[in-house]
């Protein structure tokens with residue numbers, strides 16, 4: 401079974417690189433940081449590589465340890481892609497993934513291209529991090545408050561704060577467990593969904609001002625451009 405293979409590969413690996421999709425959202429970043437801390441707990445030599453990420457997620461534990469590039473001097477034993485449908489979405493990250501001796505993919509998109517040596521894909525899960533709870537538990541990780549905070553940020557992002565249809569009974573069961581660990585649900589919720597940078601607010605203003613309605617208000621259209629992003633100084637980290 402894939403889960404057994406994943407467990408075996410993680411146990412064997414000494415050096416690991418964790419990657420996620422381009423334009424990473426809360427699930428991509430939260431899942432990556434949860435996996436990063438889990439592998440540190442196992443004593444692995446691990447890098448989490450995300451070239452650019454929104455500043456909104458800088459509050460997550462270990463966000464300051466994110467690297468913009470992988471190491472050139474080694475061939476990683478294991479590459480783990482999270483929340484990523486295909487390798488094209490690993491834009492710019494392929495060198496470290498492609499050259500890793502073994503590749504794992506953990507994802508929740510039904511469209512996943514099954515590109516890795518071991519693919520653990522559950523399209524029913526509303527967030528990649530919900531699958532990670534299963535994987536991390538099976539490899540004996542102690543899901544502590546910091547890992548739990550990253551997992552919760554992921555779940556809250558990808559469920560829109562528990563309001564999307566994909567939410568399952570497990571989502572609430574897992575969240576209840578995270579609460580028991582002392583994860584501050586209200587704080588994570590606020591930081592992920594309600595805190596906006598000034599740049600984000602400026603872009604929202606532009607988008608609202610340009611909004612046009614068609615078909616008796618059934619269709620709304622608006623846009624923002626790359627130039628707008630530059631003008632409001634919306635640089636990711």
Ligand SMILES: [Mn+2]
Pocket residue numbers: 427428483508526527528558
């Ligand atoms: Mn996701």
